[in-house]
Amino acid sequence: EKVIFxxxxxxxxxxxxxxxxxxxxxxxxxYEVIRVYNRSLFTGEEHLQRLIDSAESIQIKIxxxxxxxxxxxxxxxxxxxxxxxxxxxxxxxxVSQRTHLFPSADVEPSFVAYTRELQSPTEAMEKGxxxxxxxxxxxxxxxxxxxxxxxxxxxxxxxSEAGCFEALQHRNGIVTEGSSSNVSIVVDGKIxxxxxxxxxxxxxxxxxxxxxxxxxxxxxxxxxxxxxxxxQADEIFLSGTTTEIMPIIxxxxxxxxxxxxxxxxxxxxxxxxxxxxxxxxF
Ligand code: PLP
Numbered sequence: 001e002k003v004i005f006x007x008x009x010x011x012x013x014x015x016x017x018x019x020x021x022x023x024x025x026x027x028x029x030x031y032e033v034i035r036v037y038n039r040s041l042f043t044g045e046e047h048l049q050r051l052i053d054s055a056e057s058i059q060i061k062i063x064x065x066x067x068x069x070x071x072x073x074x075x076x077x078x079x080x081x082x083x084x085x086x087x088x089x090x091x092x093x094x095v096s097q098r099t100h101l102f103p104s105a106d107v108e109p110s111f112v113a114y115t116r117e118l119q120s121p122t123e124a125m126e127k128g129x130x131x132x133x134x135x136x137x138x139x140x141x142x143x144x145x146x147x148x149x150x151x152x153x154x155x156x157x158x159x160s161e162a163g164c165f166e167a168l169q170h171r172n173g174i175v176t177e178g179s180s181s182n183v184s185i186v187v188d189g190k191i192x193x194x195x196x197x198x199x200x201x202x203x204x205x206x207x208x209x210x211x212x213x214x215x216x217x218x219x220x221x222x223x224x225x226x227x228x229x230x231x232q233a234d235e236i237f238l239s240g241t242t243t244e245i246m247p248i249i250x251x252x253x254x255x256x257x258x259x260x261x262x263x264x265x266x267x268x269x270x271x272x273x274x275x276x277x278x279x280x281x282f
């Protein structure tokens with residue numbers, strides 16, 4: 001299995017990550033997950049641009065252009081013969097003696113990427129999934145795709161222990177997002193999703209959905225909604241790179257409407273699949 005390490009492709013088994021890598025010690029870095037359909041990157045440039053933006057927000061300068069990263073990723077897909085799956089990329093502030101202060105400017109960031117085979121979650125997308133609500137205890141820069149995911153992990157674990165797929169986070173009664181997905185509701189045919197502020201990650205899938213809605217005459221508003229509003233909604237769905245568009249049919253043991261995926265969500269799933277076909281021919 002091949003991986004990318006600092007600008008070149010090497011064997012995973014040859015990789016040495018230092019114990020004083022700042023990603024390992026502090027979570028001092030940012031990451032991305034990109035879908036691969038039919039050996040092609042789906043919204044690859046958008047993800048790579050967000051990686052650059054996230055890195056810049058924490059003062060890490062990525063020493064590669066989008067084109068250079070894209071070429072490396074396509075080479076990696078070929079080397080690993082990846083047809084359907086994901087690529088994980090992360091960049092950290094590099095290796096230096098442990099101190100909270102940033103290392104000197106000559107320390108290079110550590111950049112890694114690897115692939116994993118992954119099917120689309122088709123059964124869950126058809127049947128819908130269940131969720132719990134949890135308090136959003138994260139920091140105030142959730143727009144940065146930082147490696148620091150501890151609150152997200154605690155939320156997801158809690159959901160799993162309750163037999164649910166996802167944890168929907170709320171801050172002062174306002175729904176922000178899932179532990180690794182964005183959340184939208186449908187009321188009277190209109191879709192509502194949290195605005196792209198510092199309180200959520202502006203998901204690439206979320207952005208594709210906004211685009212699809214505008215192109216297809218579906219009404220979508222980027223506006224806050226409360227937990228109560230969500231529980232009363234006609235439909236609720238998650239969106240994310242690995243989650244795709246996933247109907248939520250039950251929250252905190254309470255059925256959403258009839259407790260089955262609704263027509264707007266299904267329509268969006270179909271339009272999303274068309275978008276994948278358009279970009280990746282799959
Ligand atoms: N929100 C959080 C907290 C996430 O971790 C993710 C992605 O994994 C998303 C939203 C969805 O973002 P995207 O559609 O870019 O995958």
